[in-house]
Each structure stands twice: as C-alpha cells, then as structure tokens.
Amino acid sequence: MDDASLDEFLDDADSGDGADAVEDAPGATVESADPAVDPATTTYAWSASAVTCDACGTDTDRRWHDGDGRLVCPDCKDW
Numbered sequence: 001m002d003d004a005s006l007d008e009f010l011d012d013a014d015s016g017d018g019a020d021a022v023e024d025a026p027g028a029t030v031e032s033a034d035p036a037v038d039p040a041t042t043t044y045a046w047s048a049s050a051v052t053c054d055a056c057g058t059d060t061d062r063r064w065h066d067g068d069g070r071l072v073c074p075d076c077k078d079w
C-alpha cells in the first residue's frame, strides 16, 4: 500500500486552476466597537444597607458619585 504523499496535494495546488485562491474582500473587517459610544460608567451607587455620605456623613441608602471620587447623599450631590 502506498501512502498518500503530501506531494500529491502540493501537486494539486500547483495545478493552477486558482479555485482555492479566493481571498477575503478587502475592507470587510467588522468594526466591533463604536468609538462614539462611551463605555458604561457607574455614576450611581445603591446599597441595601445605610451608607454614609462621604461629604456630610449622613446615613443614606442612595449615593451618587460627585465627580471627585466620593459617594455623596442626594443632598450633597451637585445636580
């Protein structure tokens, strides 16, 4: 029994019919991210238990980021 040689496939590739030479269409890349869309950022933090406002120290169950990296109660949030 003769082993099928890789040379056979190489010979086929060299036969020159070009049927396998189809290339991906240029410029068909999929843009996976729209740069115009900002990534989700957390601007609001909720806790089931009372938390303390970073600004005034009041217990609250809802705090917002005040833009300075603090979580503040609604009274301290600069709307």
Ligand SMILES: [Zn+2]
Pocket (backbone or CB within 6 Å): 053, 054, 055, 056, 057, 058, 072, 073, 074, 075, 076, 077
């Ligand atoms: Zn506060």
